[in-house]
Amino acid sequence: MQLKKTAAILGAGALTFGLVACGDSNDSADGGAEGTTSGGDNYVLVNGSEPQNPLVPGNINETGGGRIIDQIFAGLVYYDGDGEVQNDIAESIEPEGDAGYRVTLKDAKWSDGTTVTAKDFVDAWNYTVENSLLGAYHLEPIKGFEEGKKLEGLEVVDDKTFTIELAQPESDFPSRLGYTAFFPMHPSAYDDIEAYGEKPISNGPYTLSEWNHNQNAVVVPNAEYDGPRKAQNDGLDYVFYAQQDAAYADLLSGNLDVLDAIPDSAFATFEDELGDRAVNQPAAIFQSMTIGEKADHFSGEEGALRRQAISRAINREEITATIFDGTRTPATDFTSPVLPGHSDSLNGVEVLKYDPEEAKRLWAEADAIAPFTGEFTISYNADGGHQAWVDAVANSIRNTLGIEAVGNAYPDFKSLRDDVTNRTIEGAFRTGWQADYPLLSNFLGPLYGTGAGSNDGDYSNAEFDDLLKKANGAADQEAAVKDLNAAQEILLKDLPAIPLWYSNLTGGYSEDVDNVVFGWNQVPLYYQITKK
Numbered sequence: 001m002q003l004k005k006t007a008a009i010l011g012a013g014a015l016t017f018g019l020v021a022c023g024d025s026n027d028s029a030d031g032g033a034e035g036t037t038s039g040g041d042n043y044v045l046v047n048g049s050e051p052q053n054p055l056v057p058g059n060i061n062e063t064g065g066g067r068i069i070d071q072i073f074a075g076l077v078y079y080d081g082d083g084e085v086q087n088d089i090a091e092s093i094e095p096e097g098d099a100g101y102r103v104t105l106k107d108a109k110w111s112d113g114t115t116v117t118a119k120d121f122v123d124a125w126n127y128t129v130e131n132s133l134l135g136a137y138h139l140e141p142i143k144g145f146e147e148g149k150k151l152e153g154l155e156v157v158d159d160k161t162f163t164i165e166l167a168q169p170e171s172d173f174p175s176r177l178g179y180t181a182f183f184p185m186h187p188s189a190y191d192d193i194e195a196y197g198e199k200p201i202s203n204g205p206y207t208l209s210e211w212n213h214n215q216n217a218v219v220v221p222n223a224e225y226d227g228p229r230k231a232q233n234d235g236l237d238y239v240f241y242a243q244q245d246a247a248y249a250d251l252l253s254g255n256l257d258v259l260d261a262i263p264d265s266a267f268a269t270f271e272d273e274l275g276d277r278a279v280n281q282p283a284a285i286f287q288s289m290t291i292g293e294k295a296d297h298f299s300g301e302e303g304a305l306r307r308q309a310i311s312r313a314i315n316r317e318e319i320t321a322t323i324f325d326g327t328r329t330p331a332t333d334f335t336s337p338v339l340p341g342h343s344d345s346l347n348g349v350e351v352l353k354y355d356p357e358e359a360k361r362l363w364a365e366a367d368a369i370a371p372f373t374g375e376f377t378i379s380y381n382a383d384g385g386h387q388a389w390v391d392a393v394a395n396s397i398r399n400t401l402g403i404e405a406v407g408n409a410y411p412d413f414k415s416l417r418d419d420v421t422n423r424t425i426e427g428a429f430r431t432g433w434q435a436d437y438p439l440l441s442n443f444l445g446p447l448y449g450t451g452a453g454s455n456d457g458d459y460s461n462a463e464f465d466d467l468l469k470k471a472n473g474a475a476d477q478e479a480a481v482k483d484l485n486a487a488q489e490i491l492l493k494d495l496p497a498i499p500l501w502y503s504n505l506t507g508g509y510s511e512d513v514d515n516v517v518f519g520w521n522q523v524p525l526y527y528q529i530t531k532k
Contacts, residue, residue: 045237046237047241047261048239049063050412052065052421054197055208056200073204074227075178075182078178078228083520083521085437089105089108091160093177096163099143099168099169103164105161114186123187124185129147132148134421138446204222206235214240219235243383245266251509254510257509258516258524277508277510288433289378289500305362309360310498312358313363313397316500317330324501334447334491334497335444336435337502340438346492351495354396359400377427378427378429379429380430381416381430387409394407438521461490467487513530514529
């Protein structure tokens with residue numbers, strides 16, 4: 001989104017989400033472009049954004065692609081509206097030995113009518129690792145993991161059975177298997193992976209009918225899918241908007257059925273305008289601002305001082321109240337308060353409090369090491385409704401530190417993510433995460449683990465990595481949470497990203513649809529939506 005999946009996963013301040021379905025939280029939103037199919041069929045019209053990459057499961061870590069790929073593919077498990085793990089293609093996932101699992105598949109078919117096999121899962125996971133795709137980090141627990149090499153811990157037993165051996169016991173591993181990096185691919189994918197990503201043979205509730213780049217994408221029910229997420233509508237038309245205000249105007253006029261990102265201009269009015277069709281609820285969404293480890297003036301002792309100064313120069317309370325009208329909550333950690341184990345009293349949390357005098361002192365101390373010159377830029381995507389909060393954050397930093405802090409707008413989410421992925425971006429840039437699965441670790445490992453696919457700032461800390469590994473191998477959730485929060489206390493010292501706020505899901509739907517439910521991670525349960 002992201003952190004879907006990274007950086008995938010969203011209103012004025014938020015899933016690419018990584019998100020991420022995916023991880024890196026993104027956003028999108030100016031009326032549908034010319035050439036879309038909107039209104040031509042009885043599709044459910046929903047907002048979306050241009051995916052950064054072709055729709056290859058192991059290479060999607062932002063929500064533009066994630067929200068589509070989650071509908072056209074089915075993994076071993078999926079997450080229901082409450083975030084509970086339910087079997088999808090898996091008949092069973094049984095523990096085997098000290099650190100292994102035996103997976104048995106249900107009878108399932110690809111959209112071309114061929115059978116989904118155990119080999120389809122194993123081959124896809126190996127391809128993701130062997131080609132160092134963005135989702136490779138999520139497969140790291142499997143024995144023998146080393147990017148660029150086949151996974152030693154995977155073995156096909158027969159067409160319906162395969163085994164997974166981990167490097168160490170990890171009791172919550174099965175809970176992660178609903179993420180896109182664990183989806184299978186059709187055997188034909190490897191003949192031409194880019195062509196496959198443009199029009200994949202899929203095994204989920206829907207199949208991709210058309211993708212008009214930078215305009216829209218249409219998915220229609222997959223007649224071969226017989227799982228628990230069977231489509232209750234004639235299809236979904238994801239309309240890619242350039243501005244969220246236009247998306248909201250379409251919702252009010254009945255030209256859009258479901259919107260999961262209310263623009264900041266409507267925060268004060270949308271609940272009155274939509275009535276009982278308005279949605280405003282907590283969600284597993286975290287917003288931050290990342291400064292790369294190699295950015296000028298932001299590495300070493302000088303960089304540590306400047307990161308702390310920038311964080312203390314941001315008046316989160318004022319910004320969330322005035323810009324977001326209470327639909328955001330100032331961050332007290334790097335995860336989400338809706339997740340089990342969240343803490344608002346970690347050691348070092350004071351660095352997230354507005355303290356202009358301390359911010360000035362820290363900045364002056366950094367200037368004594370090497371004077372800062374030029375602009376401090378905050379890059380963001382203009383199609384996500386971010387300008388108001390970026391301007392507010394820049395003003396807060398400028399007024400506190402006396403430096404030229406300015407926003408740097410990219411035209412759309414894809415162009416921003418391309419520069420982030422290619423490491424050609426300068427200064428700070430907006431980041432965030434929309435959960436892939438309801439665990440604290442999902443907000444930490446993919447974004448800050450050494451070499452992780454959504455680690456946009458290239459942060460690396462061996463002590464942090466060790467605590468993550470220890471938490472993953474913990475015997476119970478209580479022990480895991482203790483280690484994960486200890487890992488967060490390292491992040492509060494290093495500030496590889498500067499936490500800003502948690503996002504509420506603010507969305508709504510038109511009078512033309514029923515059965516609209518927004519899930520635990522803010523994403524609508526698209527397959528349940530029905531047209532009137």
